[in-house]
Amino acid sequence: MNFFKNFSKKKRFSLVLAALLVVSLFLTSYVPSFAEPSRVKNVILLIGDGMGTEQVNLGRIYKGDELYIDKFDYTGTASTYSADPENKWVTDSAAAGTALATGVKTYDGAISVDLNQEPIETILEKAQKARKSTGIVTTTRITHATPACFASHNIDRGNETEIAEDIIEHEVDVILGGGKVNFIDKKDGGKRKDGRNLIEEAKNIGYNYVETKNDLKNINNGKILGLFNESHINYKLDRDSSIEPSLEEMTNKAIDILSENNRGFFLMVEGGRIDHAAHANDPGAMANEVLDFDEAVKAAYEFAKKDKQTLVIVTADHETGGLSIGANNKYEYYPEVLKGQRKSIEYLSEIITISNYKTLIKDELGINDLTEKEESEIILALGDKKKGDIFKVLTNIMNTRSNTGWTSTAHTGVDVPVKAYGPNAELFSKHLDNTDINRLAVLSMKLKR
Amino acid sequence: MNFFKNFSKKKRFSLVLAALLVVSLFLTSYVPSFAEPSRVKNVILLIGDGMGTEQVNLGRIYKGDELYIDKFDYTGTASTYSADPENKWVTDSAAAGTALATGVKTYDGAISVDLNQEPIETILEKAQKARKSTGIVTTTRITHATPACFASHNIDRGNETEIAEDIIEHEVDVILGGGKVNFIDKKDGGKRKDGRNLIEEAKNIGYNYVETKNDLKNINNGKILGLFNESHINYKLDRDSSIEPSLEEMTNKAIDILSENNRGFFLMVEGGRIDHAAHANDPGAMANEVLDFDEAVKAAYEFAKKDKQTLVIVTADHETGGLSIGANNKYEYYPEVLKGQRKSIEYLSEIITISNYKTLIKDELGINDLTEKEESEIILALGDKKKGDIFKVLTNIMNTRSNTGWTSTAHTGVDVPVKAYGPNAELFSKHLDNTDINRLAVLSMKLKR
Numbered sequence: 001m002n003f004f005k006n007f008s009k010k011k012r013f014s015l016v017l018a019a020l021l022v023v024s025l026f027l028t029s030y031v032p033s034f035a036e037p038s039r040v041k042n043v044i045l046l047i048g049d050g051m052g053t054e055q056v057n058l059g060r061i062y063k064g065d066e067l068y069i070d071k072f073d074y075t076g077t078a079s080t081y082s083a084d085p086e087n088k089w090v091t092d093s094a095a096a097g098t099a100l101a102t103g104v105k106t107y108d109g110a111i112s113v114d115l116n117q118e119p120i121e122t123i124l125e126k127a128q129k130a131r132k133s134t135g136i137v138t139t140t141r142i143t144h145a146t147p148a149c150f151a152s153h154n155i156d157r158g159n160e161t162e163i164a165e166d167i168i169e170h171e172v173d174v175i176l177g178g179g180k181v182n183f184i185d186k187k188d189g190g191k192r193k194d195g196r197n198l199i200e201e202a203k204n205i206g207y208n209y210v211e212t213k214n215d216l217k218n219i220n221n222g223k224i225l226g227l228f229n230e231s232h233i234n235y236k237l238d239r240d241s242s243i244e245p246s247l248e249e250m251t252n253k254a255i256d257i258l259s260e261n262n263r264g265f266f267l268m269v270e271g272g273r274i275d276h277a278a279h280a281n282d283p284g285a286m287a288n289e290v291l292d293f294d295e296a297v298k299a300a301y302e303f304a305k306k307d308k309q310t311l312v313i314v315t316a317d318h319e320t321g322g323l324s325i326g327a328n329n330k331y332e333y334y335p336e337v338l339k340g341q342r343k344s345i346e347y348l349s350e351i352i353t354i355s356n357y358k359t360l361i362k363d364e365l366g367i368n369d370l371t372e373k374e375e376s377e378i379i380l381a382l383g384d385k386k387k388g389d390i391f392k393v394l395t396n397i398m399n400t401r402s403n404t405g406w407t408s409t410a411h412t413g414v415d416v417p418v419k420a421y422g423p424n425a426e427l428f429s430k431h432l433d434n435t436d437i438n439r440l441a442v443l444s445m446k447l448k449r
Numbered sequence: 450m451n452f453f454k455n456f457s458k459k460k461r462f463s464l465v466l467a468a469l470l471v472v473s474l475f476l477t478s479y480v481p482s483f484a485e486p487s488r489v490k491n492v493i494l495l496i497g498d499g500m501g502t503e504q505v506n507l508g509r510i511y512k513g514d515e516l517y518i519d520k521f522d523y524t525g526t527a528s529t530y531s532a533d534p535e536n537k538w539v540t541d542s543a544a545a546g547t548a549l550a551t552g553v554k555t556y557d558g559a560i561s562v563d564l565n566q567e568p569i570e571t572i573l574e575k576a577q578k579a580r581k582s583t584g585i586v587t588t589t590r591i592t593h594a595t596p597a598c599f600a601s602h603n604i605d606r607g608n609e610t611e612i613a614e615d616i617i618e619h620e621v622d623v624i625l626g627g628g629k630v631n632f633i634d635k636k637d638g639g640k641r642k643d644g645r646n647l648i649e650e651a652k653n654i655g656y657n658y659v660e661t662k663n664d665l666k667n668i669n670n671g672k673i674l675g676l677f678n679e680s681h682i683n684y685k686l687d688r689d690s691s692i693e694p695s696l697e698e699m700t701n702k703a704i705d706i707l708s709e710n711n712r713g714f715f716l717m718v719e720g721g722r723i724d725h726a727a728h729a730n731d732p733g734a735m736a737n738e739v740l741d742f743d744e745a746v747k748a749a750y751e752f753a754k755k756d757k758q759t760l761v762i763v764t765a766d767h768e769t770g771g772l773s774i775g776a777n778n779k780y781e782y783y784p785e786v787l788k789g790q791r792k793s794i795e796y797l798s799e800i801i802t803i804s805n806y807k808t809l810i811k812d813e814l815g816i817n818d819l820t821e822k823e824e825s826e827i828i829l830a831l832g833d834k835k836k837g838d839i840f841k842v843l844t845n846i847m848n849t850r851s852n853t854g855w856t857s858t859a860h861t862g863v864d865v866p867v868k869a870y871g872p873n874a875e876l877f878s879k880h881l882d883n884t885d886i887n888r889l890a891v892l893s894m895k896l897k898r
Contacts, residue, residue: 324771407854413774
């Protein structure tokens with residue numbers, strides 16, 4: 001205390017006062033950063049359709065390495081059940097998409113309308129009101145349930161031609177996916193019956209329109225509509241990568257364009273075909289879809305890492321298939337079986353014949369030691385010319401050899417993963433309801449509720 | 450700046466110096482609490498044996514409300530695979546228990562020994578070296594794989610009489626569970642063949658020994674050995690609650706006793722029979738075991754909330770059964786079916802006969818509208834007097850009516866949940882390996898590695 005002895009009593013008092021003042025200034029500038037949620041300029045919400053925790057696990061085991069999803073700081077889980085009076089505990093993608101897009105539970109089949117079929121404002125619409133840029137990116141038809149829920153309202157997910165109109169009317173800045181059929185008339189090979197060509201209409205209101213990966217590369221600003229397939233973009237395994245972009249390529253392009261807005265952006269990215277491969281109980285195709293999705297996660301993660309004002313959320317709308325690594329009362333799993341697979345079983349079932357099956361199964365499924373039982377089942381199914389049967393025989397071979405378990409070809413009520421990175425990510429490290437994810441994202445961007 | 454004008458230049462300089470000093474002191478006392486992991490005095494590790502994310506989900510749906518596990522601040526997931534050369538991706542409880550107890554992956558069946566069958570120091574042993582108190586609490590035999598891995602070393606989980614000796618030799622302060630048979634000789638109705646009575650031996654080295662819930666209540670300090678069943682403690686549904694304590698009661702007693710040590714404690718609590726009910730594919734019994742475990746989680750959580758120096762970690766060793774809510778290609782789940790169940794199917798299969806089945810199924814399974822098909826299956830199974838068959842018929846009825854899916858009666862490689870509360874809890878909000886959980890717990894208690 002020698003230091004203080006240099007001062008008179010009065011001065012000492014002043015000195016302490018001054019010190020307290022400095023400490024107070026320090027505290028007021030420092031503490032609020034812990035007390036208040038920090039400002040989130042952009043939100044990227046990535047949805048793996050049908051991607052339960054176990055779909056992620058299979059992707060990881062298949063890759064043989066950590067996924068980009070695993071790099072995220074915070075992890076949670078979410079319940080997915082809907083408000084459907086009939087199917088409460090097992091949701092469809094429309095009710096689940098509505099929950100994520102609006103924070104409201106609704107009936108199965110609803111596209112961002114409530115139980116009374118009234119439209120509910122979506123997070124994308126809220127972001128537009130705040131003059132942020134917006135985007136929807138998916139590997140399914142852009143009018144399919146999940147993307148539809150963010151940029152349209154409809155009482156029935158089946159009304160995809162109406163949904164296409166609604167998406168264009170919303171003037172979403174970046175629209176990338178499949179589903180051209182719902183934008184063009186029957187006479188042009190589409191599904192519309194009203195003579196309209198929504199692609200031309202979109203161009204007229206200022207959209208750049210692209211149909212190929214290369215054309216996509218050349219667009220660097222402005223509104224963009226990209227439809228890379230008549231229906232869904234092909235599975236990663238079946239994709240013509242000279243034409244169809246990967247989900248990562250679409251996501252990177254969306255981020256490039258949207259991040260030019262100083263007010264920020266909201267982007268929804270869907271790995272939409274994880275669900276389809278899971279419905280098909282095709283574990284090899286599914287693992288590849290998870291990895292395709294994970295590359296899109298990487299794109300978002302790496303942008304957010306540099307940007308520091310972007311909250312990235314990864315989740316799923318529901319689980320599909322009741323997947324388990326290991327099944328049939330055996331303590332075994334053989335991921336290497338799936339690694340020989342070069343094409344989806346859906347694709348192979350279309351082209352397999354009694355004369356090509358041996359080559360096909362060797363080259364495309366990586367199996368060169370078909371058992372007598374397997375072979376006789378294949379021959380029987382092909383003889384019957386029932387495509388459904390050969391499909392089942394082939395998936396059964398892959399599931400039995402790898403010892404992959406499925407309880408269903410439909411959705412389940414299994415909890416889904418939640419991963420978050422960036423400012424406010426810590427809010428997601430809990431067991432949440434799917435509607436909470438929407439609310440926390442809206443809150444984080446300080447959008448009007 | 451008028452304030453500063455009251456001082457001479459020299460004094461002003463000193464004043465600023467003094468202020469800087471105060472701020473520095475403030476910073477050095479304040480900042481490290483963010484930079485370094487905060488001090489964790491106690492760790493309570495709760496393991497739901499066989500409890501995947503979906504087992505938790507079913508518990509929650511069955512309860513119709515949030516679980517105590519859901520209150521935890523941070524959530525993660527963990528991989529469970531072992532280093533077994535044969536069964537790499539689907540672990541047994543011994544290899545998984547060893548990973549959690551020691552941070553080392555090993556072969557299936559190993560009790561805290563490595564691939565060379567050499568003992569590996571456990572977190573409990575490390576805590577003992579730091580003169581902390583220790584406890585193991587379970588609903589299984591105390592010599593069963595999971596608790597065994599924390600307080601013994603053995604090349605084979607089957608050597609439960611040896612494991613019993615090792616646990617007593619470890620002088621673990623609180624030992625509560627089932628499994629009396631492994632502590633006493635054949636002539637006394639036990640499984641030992643060496644004439645030893647480990648219960649008497651334990652008493653001789655200072656243990657209080659108890660066999661009933663009431664006796665447990667009356668012990669308030671000192672070492673305690675409680676064996677409440679010859680083998681496993683009964684399922685919650687079948688428990689004689691006048692004799693057998695709940696997992697929560699055992700956990701609360703353990704915490705009361707262990708927390709008297711000023712140096713802190715390490716406590717392992719296992720909900721051991723979630724796994725058994727899952728192996729049996731008995732969803733009603735399993736949901737009740739999850740809730741029994743969740744009450745123990747509550748006990749740990751409420752202690753930690755007051756104590757503020759306790760890190761509580763909840764996880765599982767592996768998933769069992771490949772469970773899914775919803776199955777069989779239907780978007781349906783009926784948890785209410787399980788709520789009518791009063792006894793485990795294992796228990797009912799023992800006592801059901803052709804003359805009592807109607808009453809039993811009505812009173813104990815809550816079913817008063819057996820279909821003709823169900824009834825004929827029951828009669829057939831009972832006529833054959835094959836207990837296995839009636840067991841399968843009854844579980845099948847419950848699973849079909851509730852639409853619960855299982856892919857196996859064995860373990861799976863499904864990722865398990867991780868939940869953490871208290872200081873350092875944020876470290877667990879990631880996808881972890883099971884060995885990381887051990888390492889983070891050891892690190893948090895600053896035990897010698």
